[in-house]
Amino acid sequence: MRTWKHGRSRKSPSRSIPNWHRNCWTNSMRKKRRIKRGKPLFVFMREKDMLTVSAVDYDNNGYGVAKVDGFVVFVKGLMKGEEAEVQVVSSRRNYAYAKVRRLITFSDQRVTPKCPIASACGGCQIQHFSTLEQASFKQDIVDGLLKRVAKTDVQVQPILTMSNPWRYRNKVQVPIGKDKQGKMICGFYRAQTHDIIPFTDCFLQxxxxxxxxxxxxxxxxxxxxxxxxxxxxxxxxxxxxxxxxxxxxxxxxxxxxxxxxxxxxxxxxxxxxxxxxxxxxxxxxxxxxxxxxxxxxxxxxxxxxGDCEFAISSKSFYQVNPIQAKVLYDKVIEFAQFKPTDTVMDLACGVGTIALYISKFVKQVIGVEVIPEAIEDAKQNAKRNQITNASWITGDAGEAARKLHDEGIGIDVIVVDPPRKGLNQPTIDAIVDISPRSIVYVSCDPGTLARDLAIFSEKGYQTEIVQPVDMFPQTVHVETVVLLAQKK
Ligand SMILES: C[S@@+](CC[C@H](N)C(=O)[O-])C[C@H]1O[C@@H](n2cnc3c(N)ncnc32)[C@H](O)[C@@H]1O
The missing domain is CATH 3.30.70 (Alpha-Beta Plaits)
Known part of the structure; x- marks a missing residue:
């Protein structure tokens, strides 16, 4: 059941057409086309319109997705299967964003967030999802992107979750500001703004x-x-x-x-x-x-x-959830099936965590990282752990990979762990030209991962295993580790 009421004075959308709509050439053209195709006349929505909708799915931000006469409505805070009265907050040609005004039915996977500012703060987008729902949401995201974008039919492994999904973050950064009384505050930004929402206890740290x-x-x-x-x-x-x-x-x-x-x-x-x-x-x-x-x-x-000790400086990257980082790195070892004769390249190595973690299984490992301070930390980390089979290159991953290829250095396995934007074309080209036996791709963005897997597939590397790991419980983010092997 769906009802629709415009936020202003009109009782029913079919009674009157607003002037701006009548006078707008493109909208009237659109209207004629819809009449010709026998579609309902009113398909646009306006800010403040009230609707009753049911969410049939989630988008990647954890918003409920509802469909109204071909219009897609993204509703913050609405869970799959729930019905609610919602109010449009912004509208485009064929989709709108809305917020919940009143929940009519409740999902049995809805839980009360621990944090009182969870719905306002941009940090924990899905604290109102049960642990089970968070896992299934992330599993579906990885699964969907892999199928649609990477066009692979590999069965995604069940996501590896945390037994205690709270207080796992080892890093926190908060903006400083003033409240109305001029008192100093710190907190998190309200989603999509620079307004600071103060907190006294963040349950992720x-x-x-x-x-x-x-x-x-x-x-x-x-x-x-x-x-x-x-x-x-x-x-x-x-x-x-x-x-x-x-x-x-x-x-x-x-x-x-x-x-x-x-x-x-x-x-x-x-x-x-x-x-x-x-x-x-x-x-x-x-x-x-x-x-x-x-x-x-x-x-x-x-x-x-694990067995390794790491020095971390202010600027260098270190996984924010080390408990799950260990789970992730153990998967890298399991998937890569390293041999004692292997030379391995760890592209985008940060402070050398993966390179050093895997070093005891291989002949030598070469870490590449663009931030000089991180490479300095990586060198110190190798010394600290008495690891002598690791070497380091400061610079761009693609350029370093190309240089090693041109020098004819044989690489058996390449591990890549790029930032959210994924790999660029020169890096993928250099990796493919090196022609490693396998590539282990660690990714914090399933969208760019799926895009890159599609490119690797065109260039002769097929996706063999896909393993999501929940490194960021309560948020929409998910880490994935993928094994790629040369096509036979
Ligand atoms: C997701 S982190 C992974 C770090 C490390 N593998 C770990 O697990 O701690 C991505 C790393 O890529 C580095 N990076 C970004 N762009 C790069 C580039 N063009 N070449 C090499 N490294 C890059 C970043 O500085 C960061 O340390």
């Missing part, structure tokens, strides 16, 4: 990270002061070592009561091993700047993954 943020706020608010130059606070925590790094990101070198704050932080939280001031003078959305001032002798923290 460890309580000590929340305590440190509360301490910084209290340090200034209790003195009725506001550190104008402080833009963001970034915290990293080793989940095994429990060491903590605090990065104070400022718009210039100055920061109100910087030395006192550092002293009090170190005194109150002995787990803090390093404090860094990062200076970011840019106005865009990039969080970290290039300049850094060490405020403690140590500029890194360490953490352990």
């Amino acid at each position: 460890h309580t000590i990270q929340n305590d440190i943020l509360a301490f910084i706020l209290d340090f200034y608010n209790s003195r009725h002061l506001y550190p104008d130059t402080l833009r963001w606070v970034l915290l990293k925590r080793g989940i095994v070592t429990e060491e903590i790094m605090v990065v104070l990101i400022t718009s210039d070198e100055g920061m109100l009561l910087k030395d006192e704050l550092v002293k009090e932080l170190l005194y109150t939280f002995p787990q803090i091993k390093s404090i860094i001031q990062n200076i970011n003078r840019r106005e865009d959305n990039v969080i970290l700047g290039d300049e850094e001032i060490a405020l403690t002798p140590a500029t890194t923290i360490t953490d352990k993954l």
Whole structure:
């Protein structure tokens, strides 16, 4: 059952046609065409229109998808199978976005979010999904993209979930601002805005990270002061070592009561091993700047993954969920079937985590990474773990792969773990020209993964195994590890 009521004065959409619609040439053309095709006349929706809809599916953002006379309506907060009265918030030619005004029926997979700001904050898009529904949502995303875009009929393995899907994040970065009373606040941005929603406890991060943020706020608010130059606070925590790094990101070198704050932080939280001031003078959305001032002798923290210990610096990438990172890396080993004679290339290696984790199974491993600081960490990490069969290249993955190919260096297996944008064409071309026995593709974006698998397939590498891993419970994100092998 579906009802439809325009938000303004009209009772029924068929009674009157708004002037803007009558006078609009394209809309009237569209209207005539719909009459000719025997389709309902009113297919557009306006902001504030009220509808009663049922969600038949989810989109990739976890919004419920409803269909109304060929119109697709994406509804934030509506679960598959639920019926609700919703209000249109924005509309385009053949789709609209709406928000729930009143739920009429409830999914048995709906749960009450732990976090009071879950629906406003942009961080946890699906905290209202049960664990089972989150798993099935992510499984369907990977499955759908692999079928539609990569055009593979490989059966996707059941997603590997976490037994405790809370407080798994080792990294948190929060913007700093002021509330209406001029008090310092930190929090997360409201979805698609730069409005800060303050929080006291984020259930994805460890309580000590929340305590440190509360301490910084209290340090200034209790003195009725506001550190104008402080833009963001970034915290990293080793989940095994429990060491903590605090990065104070400022718009210039100055920061109100910087030395006192550092002293009090170190005194109150002995787990803090390093404090860094990062200076970011840019106005865009990039969080970290290039300049850094060490405020403690140590500029890194360490953490352990399996048998390996890793140094992590402020700028280098380290998986945010190390518990699931271990699950992921074990899959890399299982899929690659390394031999003691293998030379392996780890493209986009970060601080060398995968390269070092797999090093004991192979003859040699070559890590490539574009961020010089991460390569410095990777070198230190190799030393720290007494690993001598790893070498490192600072630079672009594609360029490094091409150079190794041109030098005639034989590579048996390539592991790639690119950022969300996936691999570019020169990198794929270089990998294919190297002609490894297999490629293990680790991806945090199933869309770009599916696109790249389709290209690899055209170039002679077929998808053999697809394994989703839930690295980011409560959010719509999913990690996937894929084995590609040369077509026979
Ligand atoms: C998803 S992370 C993976 C890091 C590492 N494999 C791990 O598991 O910790 C992606 C890495 O790719 C690096 N990166 C981005 N663009 C690159 C490029 N063009 N060439 C090489 N590395 C790149 C980033 O700096 C980042 O460290």
